[in-house]
Amino acid sequence: MKVLFILMILALAFQVFPVALGMNYRELKVKIFSFSFILILGQLLMFQAGYLLGEKFLYLVESFKGTVIFIGFALIGFRLIMESFRVRKGERTYVLEHPGTVALASFAQAIDTFLAGMLFTLFSIANRLLLIVLFLSVTAVIFIGVLMKPDKTAGALSSLLFLLGGIVMLFTALFFGFFV
Numbered sequence: 328m329k330v331l332f333i334l335m336i337l338a339l340a341f342q343v344f345p346v347a348l349g350m351n352y353r354e355l356k357v358k359i360f361s362f363s364f365i366l367i368l369g370q371l372l373m374f375q376a377g378y379l380l381g382e383k384f385l386y387l388v389e390s391f392k393g394t395v396i397f398i399g400f401a402l403i404g405f406r407l408i409m410e411s412f413r414v415r416k417g418e419r420t421y422v423l424e425h426p427g428t429v430a431l432a433s434f435a436q437a438i439d440t441f442l443a444g445m446l447f448t449l450f451s452i453a454n455r456l457l458l459i460v461l462f463l464s465v466t467a468v469i470f471i472g473v474l475m476k477p478d479k480t481a482g483a484l485s486s487l488l489f490l491l492g493g494i495v496m497l498f499t500a501l502f503f504g505f506f507v
Contacts, residue, residue: 329452331499331502332447332450332452332457332460333460334495334499335400335443335495335496335499336457336460336461336464337460337464337492337495338407338491338492338493338495338496339370339374339403339439339440339443339461339464339492340370340461340464340465340467340468341407341468341488341489341491341492342370342407342436342437342439342440342489342492343366343370343433343436343465343468343469343472344468344471344472344484344485344488344489345414345436345472345485346366346429346432346433346436346472347363347366347468347469347470347471347472347473348472348475348477348481348482348485349432349477350362350363350429350469350472350473358426359473361426362426362429363466363469363470363473365426365429365430365433366429366432366433366465366469367462367465367466367469368433369430369433369434369436369437370433370436370437370440370461370465371458371461371462371465372437373434373437373438373440373441373444374437374440374441374443374444374457374458374461375444375454375458376441376444377440377441377442377443377444377445377446377447378444378445378447378448378454378457380444380445381444381445381446381447381448381449382448385445385446385448385449388449392449393503393504393505393507394504395446395449396446396449396500396503396504397500397501397503397504397505398500398504399442399443399445399446399500400443400446400496400497400499400500400503400504401496401497401500401501401504402442403439403442403443403493403496403500404492404493404494404495404496404497404498404499404500405493405497406439406493407439407489407490407492407493407496408489408490408493408494408497409493410489410493411486411487411489411490411493412486414482414485414486414489415482415483415485415486440461468488472485
Protein backbone atom coordinates (compact mmCIF):
# COMPACT_ATOMS: atom_id res chain seq x y z
CA MET A 328 0.00 0.00 0.00
CA LYS A 329 2.84 2.40 0.80
CA VAL A 330 4.33 1.72 -2.63
CA LEU A 331 1.11 3.00 -4.18
CA PHE A 332 1.30 6.16 -2.06
CA ILE A 333 4.90 6.71 -3.17
CA LEU A 334 3.87 6.28 -6.83
CA MET A 335 1.11 8.84 -6.33
CA ILE A 336 3.52 11.34 -4.78
CA LEU A 337 5.97 10.74 -7.62
CA ALA A 338 3.18 11.38 -10.13
CA LEU A 339 2.48 14.68 -8.39
CA ALA A 340 6.17 15.58 -8.55
CA PHE A 341 6.13 15.24 -12.35
CA GLN A 342 4.19 18.52 -12.49
CA VAL A 343 7.31 20.60 -11.87
CA PHE A 344 9.16 19.16 -14.86
CA PRO A 345 7.95 21.72 -17.45
CA VAL A 346 8.82 24.54 -15.08
CA ALA A 347 12.26 23.05 -14.44
CA LEU A 348 12.85 22.83 -18.19
CA GLY A 349 12.50 26.61 -18.34
CA MET A 350 15.31 27.02 -15.82
CA ASN A 351 18.33 26.76 -18.08
CA TYR A 352 21.30 26.26 -15.77
CA ARG A 353 23.71 27.56 -18.40
CA GLU A 354 22.08 31.00 -18.26
CA LEU A 355 20.81 31.11 -14.66
CA LYS A 356 23.78 29.72 -12.76
CA VAL A 357 23.38 32.01 -9.77
CA LYS A 358 19.58 31.95 -9.57
CA ILE A 359 19.09 28.24 -10.14
CA PHE A 360 19.18 27.31 -6.44
CA SER A 361 16.75 30.01 -5.39
CA PHE A 362 14.39 29.15 -8.26
CA SER A 363 14.55 25.45 -7.37
CA PHE A 364 13.90 26.28 -3.72
CA ILE A 365 10.82 28.28 -4.70
CA LEU A 366 9.50 25.37 -6.78
CA ILE A 367 10.05 22.87 -3.98
CA LEU A 368 8.57 25.19 -1.38
CA GLY A 369 5.47 25.80 -3.52
CA GLN A 370 4.79 22.07 -3.83
CA LEU A 371 5.37 21.41 -0.13
CA LEU A 372 3.29 24.36 1.06
CA MET A 373 0.35 23.49 -1.16
CA PHE A 374 0.47 19.85 -0.06
CA GLN A 375 0.62 20.85 3.61
CA ALA A 376 -2.20 23.38 3.20
CA GLY A 377 -4.35 20.72 1.58
CA TYR A 378 -3.49 18.23 4.29
CA LEU A 379 -4.40 20.68 7.04
CA LEU A 380 -7.69 21.58 5.37
CA GLY A 381 -8.44 17.91 4.87
CA GLU A 382 -7.86 17.21 8.56
CA LYS A 383 -10.18 20.07 9.43
CA PHE A 384 -13.10 19.30 7.10
CA LEU A 385 -12.95 15.83 5.56
CA TYR A 386 -14.34 14.15 8.65
CA LEU A 387 -17.68 15.19 7.17
CA VAL A 388 -17.35 12.68 4.32
CA GLU A 389 -16.48 9.58 6.37
CA SER A 390 -19.66 7.79 5.33
CA PHE A 391 -18.86 8.03 1.59
CA LYS A 392 -15.09 8.18 1.75
CA GLY A 393 -14.54 5.79 -1.19
CA THR A 394 -16.59 7.97 -3.53
CA VAL A 395 -14.69 11.12 -2.54
CA ILE A 396 -11.35 9.36 -3.01
CA PHE A 397 -12.41 8.03 -6.40
CA ILE A 398 -13.70 11.38 -7.68
CA GLY A 399 -10.75 13.37 -6.28
CA PHE A 400 -7.97 11.20 -7.65
CA ALA A 401 -9.83 10.67 -10.94
CA LEU A 402 -10.04 14.45 -11.36
CA ILE A 403 -6.32 14.77 -10.71
CA GLY A 404 -5.62 11.97 -13.18
CA PHE A 405 -7.80 13.47 -15.91
CA ARG A 406 -6.23 16.89 -15.39
CA LEU A 407 -2.71 15.46 -15.68
CA ILE A 408 -3.66 13.60 -18.86
CA MET A 409 -5.22 16.73 -20.38
CA GLU A 410 -2.17 18.79 -19.40
CA SER A 411 0.09 16.28 -21.15
CA PHE A 412 -1.30 17.43 -24.50
CA ARG A 413 -0.64 21.07 -23.66
CA VAL A 414 2.87 20.24 -22.51
CA ARG A 415 3.49 18.36 -25.76
CA LYS A 416 2.51 21.46 -27.74
CA GLY A 417 4.90 23.55 -25.65
CA GLU A 418 2.18 25.61 -23.95
CA ARG A 419 3.28 24.67 -20.43
CA THR A 420 7.01 25.26 -20.66
CA TYR A 421 7.96 28.45 -18.89
CA VAL A 422 10.76 30.91 -19.48
CA LEU A 423 11.82 32.02 -16.02
CA GLU A 424 13.84 35.11 -15.22
CA HIS A 425 12.36 36.56 -12.02
CA PRO A 426 11.51 34.90 -8.69
CA GLY A 427 7.91 36.12 -8.93
CA THR A 428 7.42 34.26 -12.19
CA VAL A 429 8.85 31.11 -10.64
CA ALA A 430 6.58 31.42 -7.58
CA LEU A 431 3.50 31.90 -9.75
CA ALA A 432 4.40 28.91 -11.93
CA SER A 433 5.11 26.83 -8.84
CA PHE A 434 1.75 27.51 -7.23
CA ALA A 435 -0.08 27.03 -10.54
CA GLN A 436 1.50 23.60 -10.92
CA ALA A 437 0.75 22.71 -7.28
CA ILE A 438 -3.05 22.85 -7.47
CA ASP A 439 -3.27 19.08 -7.94
CA THR A 440 -0.87 18.63 -5.04
CA PHE A 441 -3.23 20.69 -2.87
CA LEU A 442 -6.18 18.44 -3.73
CA ALA A 443 -4.10 15.31 -3.20
CA GLY A 444 -2.99 16.64 0.19
CA MET A 445 -6.63 16.95 1.18
CA LEU A 446 -7.40 13.43 0.00
CA PHE A 447 -4.40 11.88 1.76
CA THR A 448 -6.00 12.77 5.10
CA LEU A 449 -8.56 10.05 4.42
CA PHE A 450 -5.80 7.42 4.73
CA SER A 451 -3.91 6.51 7.86
CA ILE A 452 -0.42 7.46 6.73
CA ALA A 453 1.98 9.86 8.40
CA ASN A 454 2.07 13.38 6.98
CA ARG A 455 5.81 13.66 7.63
CA LEU A 456 6.53 10.60 5.47
CA LEU A 457 4.46 12.03 2.63
CA LEU A 458 6.27 15.37 2.85
CA ILE A 459 9.69 13.71 2.81
CA VAL A 460 8.82 11.62 -0.23
CA LEU A 461 7.35 14.68 -1.97
CA PHE A 462 10.45 16.73 -1.19
CA LEU A 463 12.82 14.06 -2.51
CA SER A 464 10.82 13.35 -5.66
CA VAL A 465 10.28 17.03 -6.52
CA THR A 466 13.99 17.69 -5.96
CA ALA A 467 14.94 14.81 -8.25
CA VAL A 468 12.52 15.89 -10.99
CA ILE A 469 13.77 19.49 -10.81
CA PHE A 470 17.38 18.32 -10.98
CA ILE A 471 16.67 16.22 -14.09
CA GLY A 472 14.62 19.01 -15.69
CA VAL A 473 17.28 21.65 -15.08
CA LEU A 474 20.01 19.50 -16.60
CA MET A 475 18.03 18.82 -19.78
CA LYS A 476 18.11 21.15 -22.73
CA PRO A 477 14.59 22.48 -23.50
CA ASP A 478 14.04 20.98 -26.95
CA LYS A 479 11.47 18.70 -28.57
CA THR A 480 12.81 15.60 -26.82
CA ALA A 481 12.47 17.24 -23.42
CA GLY A 482 8.94 18.36 -24.30
CA ALA A 483 8.03 14.82 -25.31
CA LEU A 484 9.52 13.44 -22.09
CA SER A 485 7.63 16.02 -20.06
CA SER A 486 4.40 15.10 -21.83
CA LEU A 487 5.08 11.41 -21.22
CA LEU A 488 5.68 12.04 -17.52
CA PHE A 489 2.39 13.93 -17.25
CA LEU A 490 0.61 11.11 -19.07
CA LEU A 491 2.16 8.47 -16.79
CA GLY A 492 1.25 10.53 -13.75
CA GLY A 493 -2.34 10.77 -14.93
CA ILE A 494 -2.53 7.03 -15.52
CA VAL A 495 -1.13 6.36 -12.04
CA MET A 496 -3.73 8.68 -10.53
CA LEU A 497 -6.58 7.06 -12.47
CA PHE A 498 -5.39 3.60 -11.43
CA THR A 499 -5.23 4.62 -7.78
CA ALA A 500 -8.65 6.26 -8.03
CA LEU A 501 -10.11 2.99 -9.27
CA PHE A 502 -8.18 0.93 -6.74
CA PHE A 503 -9.02 3.00 -3.67
CA GLY A 504 -12.51 3.86 -4.85
CA PHE A 505 -13.69 0.33 -5.52
CA PHE A 506 -11.36 -2.20 -3.96
CA VAL A 507 -10.38 -0.73 -0.59
